[in-house]
Amino acid sequence: MSSATSWPAGLRGACRWCPEPVAAPPVFRAEALTKTYRTGEVEVQALRAVDFEATAGEFVVILGPSGSGKSTFLNIIGGLDTPSSGRACFMDQEITKLDDRGLTRYRRDHVGFVFQFYNLMPSLTARENVRLVTEIARRPMKAEEALEMVGLAQRIDHFPAQLSGGEQQRVAIARAIAKNPEVLLCDEPMGALDPATGVKVLEALMRVNEVTGATTLVITHNAAIQDLAHRVVRFGNGAILGVETNARRKAPSEVSW
Amino acid sequence: MAAGVATLVLGVGAVSSLERTRDAFYEANRFADIFANATRAPRSLLERIEDIPGVLDAEGRILRIAILDMPGMAEPGSLLLVSTPSDDGLNRLHLRLGRMPDPNRLNEVVVSQGFAEAHGLVPGDKVRTLMDGRTREITVTGVAISPEFIYALGPGDMMPDPRRFGIAWIPGEGLAAVRDLEGAFDNLIVKLATGASEARVIAEVDALLEPYGGTGATGRKEQISHAFLDAELQQLRGMARVLPPIFLLVSALLVNMTLGRLVALEREQIGLLKALGYGPGAIVRHYVGFVLAIAAFGIAAGWAAGAWMGAGLAGMYARFFDFPFLLFSRSPDTYAIAALVTTAAAVLGAVNAVRTVAWLPPAVAMAPPAPVRYRRFWGGAVEQLLQARQTSVMVVRHLLRWPLRTLGGVFGISLAVAALVGSLWSFGSGERMIDLSFFRMDRQDVSVVFSGLAPMAAIHEVRRLPGVLRAEPLRVADARIGSGHVTRRIAILGLPEGSDLSRLLAADERPMEVPEQGLVLSEALADILGVGIGDQVTLELLKGDRRTLSVPVREISLGYLGLSASGRLETVNRMLGEGSVFTGARIALDPSQEDAFYADVRETPGSGFLTIQSLSLRKFRETLAQNQTIMISVLAVLAGIIAFGVVYNFIRISLSEQGRELASLRVLGFTRSEVAAILYGEIAVVTLLAQPLGWLVGTGFAVAVVRGFGSELYRIPLVIGPEVYARASLIVLGAALASALLVRGRIARLDMIEVLKTRE
Incomplete structure (x- = not known):
């Protein structure tokens, strides 16, 4: 999909410790990621030497209880946070070496985010919220197209205050995918929604994953969702406890929680 | 808050x-109340x-003008x-240096402080003067100030x-001898008893x-010194009346906005209090x-700062006017007003913010507020028109x-x-006056x-x-001019036919010929008397046979300094009945021969007083520059503070409200500058809208x-060139920019991760 040429000059440079690409090159590769927070006198180990890889087009569900480190992990590979030690690579670029400007560029060009609380601009309509991103993206799709993909073609001129929670979250997904990102990072996207609405959001996410081929990482503490993933990664106490691959993926309508 | 209170306390x-x-x-x-001149x-x-009933004290003096012969002063x-x-x-004099002259020594004088300073005179120095062509040397024994000459105008x-x-104050005997006025006086000063009628005493005198x-x-x-001082104080009073209230108003607005926002941020605590059983009244x-409590602190600080700076400012002016001491006055009502306005603004801001939450059920109050409802304005016409980026929208x-x-911000700036x-x-207008x-x-x-x-x-x-x-x-004669019961003492100016050095200007600024009959009144005088062209005015001449005439007003002339009435030289002479005479001359001089001219004039008896243009x-x-520099520096600083304060508060409140959205934009890959541009865009719009309104x-x-200001001493022409607006805007924009830069750090530190975890 993307290549090193999309990186701004000065940030370019091969990630030396990444192995030479094999058949399916990893989109993400993390090695020994550690994150330690210090709150007052207390030191909290949020991540303990996490190794991880994801390949292009993969739909990965990350499971784990609160405080297991899954959000910290997502924030670091999403370029929102930096690790205390260890490295993370996106394609052939070591993102843990980037400065604020480089990380901003990385988020802007390659990452789509979806969060539990939507984080929409209340002053912009659905269409305008999506345009916000397409205006600064390198190769965006049309805002209307993105909204149609999440099933909101009829409500594009509504403000967030006029939309239900599920609709707002789907606007957020449309906003995340409209830039045609290589990766889609979702942190508890159904966390604030009722099950029926959650299903709609999940369907939207899976459809986007299939259509655009964006590597999708979905954080949840809801174990029911694991059946939808190609692969399930379990977090606990700041480390990856296990990884499972689903032989058969279920459709969102087949799961219940 | 303190600044608003301080300015009011300070100014007043x-x-x-x-x-x-x-x-x-x-x-x-014991500054006199009534002043009069006589011949002898x-x-x-x-x-x-x-x-005369009402007169407390009267003193006869002798006044005499001597020509200075100072070395090195051409x-x-x-x-x-x-x-x-x-x-x-x-x-009475207030002696600053040395001693009063010995009444038995006819050549000893005390000189005014300004004069002594200008020439570096100290007691013991000698000054050469020329009187009636005779050189006379006088010895300075002291330096003094007098209430009569706070402004000494030649x-x-x-x-x-x-x-x-x-x-120069000189013992009366010395002057009497020179002027042949033994046992007589030519100047009278009178002190009135409290409550005496000035007009009646003047009539009797x-x-x-x-x-x-x-x-x-x-x-x-x-009295000229008093009038000048009064005009000066009037100007200060004007400033003190207009500016501090503006300042107080703006600071009240800021206090209202800031405290309102502060309380709004406490929404969840209010919910908690309600859950714990507090009623809305208690909250x-x-x-x-x-x-x-916050206001009390601000007010106390403002009082203290205002009193302190006010004393400083008054002290500065007291030195400027040469007052020997300073009485600092504290009027309790000023303090009270300042405190009241500030408190009201603070309480209103708080009540307004609490009101919306205090009556909600606790559970609702504890939950975050629903998303703010926005709407498109005029069917999105504005957005269409702007063809704008979403961030501009x-x-x-x-x-x-x-x-x-938004209006508050626009208004404040x-x-x-x-x-x-x-x-x-006033700069441009001063130049125009000149x-x-x-x-x-x-x-x-x-x-x-x-x-003579x-x-x-x-x-x-x-x-x-x-x-x-x-x-x-040129013929100058004192007269009292009047219409109805309004009268003014003025100098009537007689100008020769075809007068070219001294010209009268019509309202359209074109020079006009002095009419053969009747008088030309300056605009200010005509306004005061309430007369126009064709009206009659009464003229009571204070010279010659002191006749009273009725004279037609022929023209109104432009004039900003003093009150003036002019007529043809022959006409004025005819009114006065003193034959074909004149009292002075206007002269165009060859600059290369100035010194020779001055020397000749000095030696000529009766040549009197020279004014060099x-x-x-x-x-x-x-x-003008001195007055304006003080006033305008004070104003520029105040305006700067206002602009700075309004902009700073506006951005801070906006940041506090939109912090979550802005951090979300950072997550989406917007750069710091792009995010800052949204806040700056807002304040830029507000600041720009404020400019024309401010103009x-x-x-x-x-x-x-x-x-x-239209005092009778001078009028000010109203001239506002584009540079005035430009300068005002530049100063304000500068202050706004400084303020905006100060908030930049906060924008840079927006916590992206925090906003993802919380709902608001």
Whole structure:
């Protein structure tokens, strides 16, 4: 999909410790990621030497209880946070070496985010919220197209205050995918929604994953969702406890929680 | 908050302190209430004057102008010799250096402080003067200030010039001998008892002095030093009335906005309190108490700072006016008003913010507020029109969503612009006054005022003086002009036919010929008398046979300095019935022969007093610049603070409201500058909208100042060029920019991760 040429000059440079690409090159590769927070006198180990890889087009569900480190992990590979030690690579670029400007560029060009609380601009309509991103993206799709993909073609001129929670979250997904990102990072996207609405959001996410081929990482503490993933990664106490691959993926309508 | 309170306390405090100080100084030195001149009145008359009901004390003095002969000073200067007041007399001196002259030594004098400073004179120094062609050397024994000469203005001068004009107090006997006035006086000062009628005493004094060449007594209001000081204080008073209230208003607005937001952020705590069983009344009381505590602190700080700075400012002015002491006044009502307005603003802000939450059920209050409802304005026409990026749309919608706050910001900043426009224009207007007065009306290089009347033939002698290119005779006579019961004492100016050095300008600024009959009144005089072209005015001449005439007003002329009435020289002479005479001349001079001219004039008996236009102009500029620099610096700083404060608060509140959205934008890959641009865009729109409004309001201020200032000493032409608006805007934009940069750090530190975890 993307290549090193999309990186701004000065940030370019091969990630030396990444192995030479094999058949399916990893989109993400993390090695020994550690994150330690210090709150007052207390030191909290949020991540303990996490190794991880994801390949292009993969739909990965990350499971784990609160405080297991899954959000910290997502924030670091999403370029929102930096690790205390260890490295993370996106394609052939070591993102843990980037400065604020480089990380901003990385988020802007390659990452789509979806969060539990939507984080929409209340002053912009659905269409305008999506345009916000397409205006600064390198190769965006049309805002209307993105909204149609999440099933909101009829409500594009509504403000967030006029939309239900599920609709707002789907606007957020449309906003995340409209830039045609290589990766889609979702942190508890159904966390604030009722099950029926959650299903709609999940369907939207899976459809986007299939259509655009964006590597999708979905954080949840809801174990029911694991059946939808190609692969399930379990977090606990700041480390990856296990990884499972689903032989058969279920459709969102087949799961219940 | 403190700043708003401080300015009010400062402004009002400084002005009332100066007024109190002046009054105390007048009182301590027994400054007279009524002033009169005569030719030669016997001292025995003083007893009869003191017998007039309402007169506390009367003193006869002798006044004499001597020409200065200072080494190294080519331009002519003069010294007004005044009889020293007796120990219990009026217009007493406040000795700064040395001692009073010995009454038995006729050559000893005390000189005015300004004059002494300008020439570096100390007790023991000698000064050479020329009187009636005779050189006389006098010895300085002391330096003093007097309530009568706080502003010492030489005859014909518009601004004080202590180098060229000074006062020397000399024992009465010494002067009497010189002027042949033994047992007599030519100047009278009278102190009134409290509550006495000034007008009645003036009428009686005039009647008593008339046989002795009295030229009409005047009250303190027309005493030149007092009038100048009063105009100055008036100007300060004007500033103190207009500016601090603006400042207080803006700070109240900020307090209201800031505390309102502060309380709004406490929404969840309010919910918690409700859950714990507090009623809405208790909650409102709690938050009112909270902002009252903040306000109390701000008010106390403002009081202290205002009192301190007010004392400083008053002290500065007291030195400027040379008051020997300073009485600082504290008026409790100023303090109270400042406190009241501030408190009200704070409490209103808090109540307004709490009100929406305090009556909600606890569970609702604890939950975050529903997303703010926005809407498209005029069917999205604005957005269409702007063809804007979504970030610009956000800016526009956020501003329109809170129209009152946006207007408040616009209003606050526009007041800063207005305060500047309302003062900066005075530069241009001063220049215009100069252009009209010095280059288009009175275009002479020098004017001479003789000490008496000269026959018309003497103008030829003036023309024969070295360097004289052109000389025009001039007749000046004191008169009282009136219409209905309004009267004013003025000098009637007689100008020759075809007068070119001294010209009258019509309203359209074109020079006009002096009409053969009747008078031309200056605009200011016509306004005061309420007369127009064709009306009759009564003219009571205070010279010659003191006849009273009815004279038609033929034209109204432009004029900003003083009140003037002019007529054809022959007409004025005819009115006065003194034959073909003149009292002075306006002269165009060859600059290369200036010194020879001055030297010749100095030696000529009866040549009186010289006014040099270039020096007057320089002095005028200096005085103007001095006044304006102080005032405008104060204003620029105030306006800067206002703009800075409004912008800072506006951005901070906006950041506090939109912090979550802005952090979300950072997550989406917007750079710091792009995010900052949203906040800056808002304040830029507010600041830009404020400019034209500020220009408008400022022009209104200027008009009000012109109307309010129209003192009889001078009028101010209203001239506001584009540079005034530009300068005002630049200063305000600079302050806004500085303020915006200060918030940049906060924008850079927006916590992206925090906003993802919380709902709001």
